[in-house]
Every structure is written in C-alpha cells, then in structure tokens.
Amino acid sequence: MTRHFSLTRRGFLASVAAGGFALGFRIPAAAQDAATATTELNAWVVIHPDDTVVIRVARIEMGQGTLTGLAQLVAEELDADWEKVTWEYPTPGQNVARDRVWGAFGTYGSQGIRASQQYVREGGAAARAMLLQAAANRWGVDPATLTVSKGVISGPDGQTLRYGELAAEAAQVAVPAEIQLKDPSTWTIAGQPVKRLDTMGKLDGSQIYAIDMKLPGMVSAAIRQAPVMGSTVASFDAEAVMGMPGVQKVLQIDNDAVAVVADTWWRAKTALDALQIEWTESEHANLSMADIHAMLDEGLRSEDAFVGTQAGDVSAAVQNAANVVEAEYYFPWQHHATMEPMNATALVTADRCEVWVATQDAEAELAVASEASGLEIPQCEVYRVHLGGGFGRRASSHEYTRQAVLIAKEMPGTPVKLIWSREEDMIHGTFHPITKARMVGALDDQGNLTGLHMRISGQSILANLMPFMLEEGKDPFTFQGLNPDGEEGQFGYTVPNLLIDHAMRNPPVRPGFWRGVNNNQNAFYLETFMDELAHAAGRDPLEFRRAHMANHPRHLAVLEAAAEGIGWDTPPPDGVFRGLCQHMGYGSYVAAAAEVSVDDRGQLTIHRIVAATDPGNVVNPQQIEAQIEGSFAMGLSAALHGEITVEGGRIQQENYDTYPVITMWEMPAVESLIRPSGGFWGGVGEPTIFVAAPAVLNAVFAATGKRIRQLPLDSNSLRS
C-alpha cells in the first residue's frame, strides 16, 4: 500500500493533470482566513487552532452515509480525534478552479466510498505525516520517534503538541514523498459503527434542504411541463392569472413548459393551476401499455439481439435436455419518488450564475448552469446541500436546474426557487427501465443445469441518456450482474451452455438510473428462474444453486450465510415459508433469505429477512446495516406495489396515492450479516436492493405454489 508522490509542486500539478488525485495543493495565503487562522493542510484536511478537523467531502450525502464513511477514512489515516471531526462540501466551481483536486463529485453507482477511498485516505495520511514532521522540526527530533493519538503528538521525552497548535507549521512542510496507508485490520475509526455526522439537523428541522433555501428578495416558481410526452406549448393565457395574489411573471420555458413566478410557491402554484395552457398534439398521443407490451413481447422472440454472455451451444443443450423449463417475466417502470421533489434555486446576473440544488452530480449541474445561463463555467457556481433522497433521480437529468436558471435569467438579480409539485415530479420522472425476459433452462437427467438462455427485451438507459457509452449499439449496462468475469458484477453460476442477450426495445418513455439499476430486473429474472429450475429438478433451491457455484466461492459464501441465518436446514414455523437468492453487483456479493406467510385471503406477510453482504472492506457496519434495511424497503416497495404505466402518451401515476410505496406495517424485520472477505472494495448503497424481490417471491412460491413472474405483486392474486 505504498504510493509515491512527486515532491515538487510542478510534478504535483502534473500528476493532477494526468488524472491522479494529489495532496498538498495549497490555497493562496491571501485566501486563508486570518481571523480564525484555519489551515488547509491539503484538499481534504483543514485544521482549526481549537483542534477542530474539517474534512472535505466531495461526494454528496443523500442518506446513504457516504459523508460519514469518507470522513472516517480520512480521520483514520490522520489519527484525528473523531469527536473533533466536522466536514464541508467543496463546490464544483472550486474543483474546477483547482484542477479537480477533489476528483469526481458524482455520487452514483455505489461508488461514493469505493471509488475515492484510496485518495482520501492518502489525503489523511499525508496530512498526518506533515503534522508529525512539523512537531519533529519544533523539537529537533526524528519524526520516527513520535507517536500520535487522537490528534495529539507525543515526543520521546513526553512532550506533546496538539494538531491545532501545529497546523500552520505543518502546512509549510513538504508533502511527503511516500505514503503508507494503514492495514484495515488496524483501523480504530474506520471500520467502526460510529454515528452519522449529519443527524443533528435532521432532528429539529434545522437541516436546510434545497427546497428550504431562503435568499433575500427570493421569489418562487411553479411549473407545468407537457403532460403528454412529446407535446409542446401551443398557447397560454398569462393575462388571466397575472392579477392573482403575488403573481409576478408567467413565462414559457423551452418549448414544453410554462412557469408562474410569485412571491411564494403556494401562490405560484395556485395561479398555475388556474392557468389555461393549450398543448400541441403529440405523435405519442395514442401510446398505451398495450403497444409497449407488444413491443417487448416481440423482442422476446426476435432473431436479433445484442449478446452479453455466451458459452457453449444453448440450442444443442435444450435439444438434448431431459427437461426444458421456460418462463416469461415482466419488470415494470418504477419511480424514484424521492421524498424531496425536484427543485432548484438560481440567481443570475449579467456576469454570474449561482445555483443551489440537491444533486448527485454537481459538476454536471455546473455545466447545465453555464449552458442555460450562457455564461462561462468560471462565472457559474453550484452550492451543494444534502439531498432529500436521490436513488439515481438526481444523477443524470438536471432539467429542474436548467428551468430555474432560465427563469432567473429573465429576472436578473432576483433569486428564483423553482419547485416541481409532486405531480410534476412523478409525471416527469426518469423511470426504472421497463423490460421483460424469456428464460429457457435445460436440465439433464440428474437435474443439473446444462443450458440457459436468458433473453432480455426492453429499454436501455444508456441509449436514452448516454448514447456515447453504447458499444456498437449494445448497452453493456443491460447485463449488470450477468457478466462472465470482472470485478463489478459477475454471474454467479457455471452453466456450460449459456446465452444472455438483449433485444433493445426503447419505448418513448424516459428511463433513468434507479437504485440498483439493471441489476434489479436481472436478479429478479435469474434468481426467480433458478428457483423454478430447482423445483423442476426436484432439488432444494439452496442445494441446486450450490451445485452450480463451485467456481464462485464468494457468491456462495454470502448465500450460505443468509441460508444459515434464516435456518434453512431446520423447518420453519407452521404456516411460514422460505425463499432465498443471491446476486453480485457494484463490486459486492449479496444474498437474502425470507420468511413469509400468505393467509386464506391471499394477504402476504413478510416476517423476516436475513441478508448477507460481502463488500470486501467495511467502513461503517452500522451504516451498511442501515443501507441493507433501506434496500428492502425500496426493493420490496417496487416488487409489491410499484408500477408506472402510460396511456394516451401520459404517465398515469401522479402521487403516492396511485404510486403506493411500502410503509411501516409491511416492513419486515431485517437481520444483516456483514461478511467482508477483504482485499477489494465493493459498494453498499445499492447491492442489497437486487435480492429483495427474488428472496420474497421465492418464499411466496413456497407458500402458495404461485410463481410471480409479472411485477408488481399487487397485480397478481395470492388467494388460494
């Protein structure tokens, strides 16, 4: 774990330019705050004279605990006193101005910790070395003779110095040439279940979310975007609402939205509701679910498909099989339904554009602000606040920021807060992609899986959002968790004849990244079908899986942990039935086992979940447990209730009454088994969500004999 650093500033800058994230980039002396004499040791560590350690966090906090985890990693290498650690968000404008010293701000793909752990730890370790050198200089001793604990350095003669006393001198010391990171087995701050750093403000209402922004002279805007996809604004009668209380402006935004600006949002929304808007006829005005199902069904049997994984000859395996099992599945559109609706506040003047927004990618927002305002990037800034939920919705489509800037541009010098109503938020989502799958499995006379064809038909996120990432038309993300190799998401079974392919079918409904992304449907299809195969083979679902997992010991280890945790080898209580599954994604191995019962009326009760995860290294076990618990809430919410539909080119769900989500009474007990095997860094925020649905649906089959192949469960009857 040794890395070398350039000693010179020139070399240092070169390493930044080459993509390395480096240490010790000094802010100009004039920029230092003389009054408080805070000292920046490097991009990640700022120390106050009172020993407060401010850790800079580049990734955003949206509930997933990354803020605390990253601070733990820096504090660990720094040997800081955790009680004196606080944090701050650098801005994307600062990142641009400093040659991206903080690296990526994007917070998605469960990479908040795993993709930045190396350089943030190095930042902490370098700051520690500089503090030790400063103490050594003061005492005229070799730094190797010093020890440090909780931000206090002790010398060979018992003398001590606090970090706060040394920071200014340490900032003048050369950045160390070599950094030795700690072995995770020696961690005392990282790896521990410390409490989150961001809780206090969430207990008394003092936490300011983007929707809570208040700026002097601020006005608020409500917006209506074309309800039928593809239609545009034909006309609207602004004069009719200009006289309503508080209304200041009515304006068209781009070609597909109208906004009302008023002194308060409620008055803006009230006027907007009264505003008559005519929309143009859209080519999608007759689009219905029947069309979409037909499109996807055609893809299930199409000759043409992008091949993800191929081994052997599936057709031959099917022809030679003792038993062929076939099934078709459906995973509908889902909505993120973040608790905080989309919103953004913008202030635009002739030469400056500032935005306050909840975002998973502040650098992308900065580009949006620049493009919408017509100002250069250095003239723009984005201020970050904690998100009231992200789940991917705030990762890629930042039209709310664009709209806020466009409105603010029409009112120079006046801050404008744009809030989407819940209805706007729901209709204009970026939905979990819609797909179906046709599964064909070949079993030999021993009940072993000799061939598997998994045909996915449906929507590609990348084709819609990031077409430049397609590989000759193929969306590689479609095959998340199904890849033959690699560290991100490996298929966990050995099947001699295997074909996984994707018939891309893109209905004109905007897809997006939704917590877990394509792993959700892939795990649902594969792990429910593996259960079908096990039953067809007359084998125990755990034993059947295990028989095909000899080459995948980490997949198997979490599956066996979950099975042991639920008591798979002992009978369940009367009337209770079990199911299990496993999957790998975002670099982590996850498995779950569920206990359910279904009463005579078909009412499902999920009694208990046991979930096992191997993320390689564990930064905060308590936060991992919280993410596992939350993954079941969101994953089961989708599996049980979630479905976005379209009729007449319009999204049918507008609020939580028609897009119901799981609440307390349905939430099962969740036991988390964290089983890090070390040596790699997997994600945590998303992986467990993949296994929520298949574990429960396999248990539902055990309870009822009904195989749920069409989600959500609500669209099926469990009545016997």
Place this chain on the structure above:
Amino acid sequence: MPRITVNGTVHDVDAEPETPLLWVLREQIGLTGTKYGCGIAVCGACTVHIGGMATRSCQVQLQDITPEDEITTIEGLSPDRTHPVQQAWLEVDVPQCGYCQSGQIMAAAALLANNPNPTDEDIAAEMTNICRCGTYNRIRAGIKRASELL
C-alpha cells in the same frame, strides 16, 4: 389579517384563507422544518401538532385555524433537541436522508403522548408516514427507546 399561534408565538399572516398551513409555516413564518412531500395527506412529511394531535398540515387551511389553536412544529418540539423521541432518534441513528424525519418525529411524539408503551402493532397502525430511504425499522426501534426515556 389572519392570526395563528405557532410554537407559542403569535403571527399575523399575509396569505389567502385557503392557503394550506404547511405553506403558511414554510413561506409566511419561515419554519422550513415541516416538509412538503405530496400535498394530499399521504406521505406525512408535513406532520405538525395542533392541540397535541398529529396533523397533516397540507390539508389544514389557514381559515380553519383560530389564534387559540396551539400549533407545534418540529422546531418547537423541544428547545434543545431533548424530547425523548429526538434523543432516541440520535441514539438509534434513525435518519438517512432525513427529509421525512420531521414528520416522523412529530408523529412519533404524538403517538407516545397518547400511548407511552406502544406495541409493534400500535406503532405500525399509527406510523403511516412514508420514508423512501426505508428507516422504518429504526423508527420502530427509536419509538421503543423513546418510550423508555419518557
């Protein structure tokens, strides 16, 4: 001008009579701890106490409130975050994104005021607020802990 009493302070409010209490609190009085989530009384993010009763403030209009109604928001639950629910929430590390937690805490405080020792079933029946991060199990544990701290 309508007059309402929030957290013990009387406010004269410049808003139309039909304005939901939620938006009076957020935009007229400046108490943004009470959150907008759905506007249709489903999610519970806007929960406040009116006379001690947990109430979804998006469904209460300004004209329905008299100055004698005692409205308590998350900011007024305790002067220093020492309400047992707040203490328990900190101990159990309940919040994730936190956006729904003002409403959850107000609903939990009202539940405990009426039922100091709720069972799991009582909690499931009373706590109908939505949390998309999925903190339900910690909310349940937090209510149990708060019950001990009462």
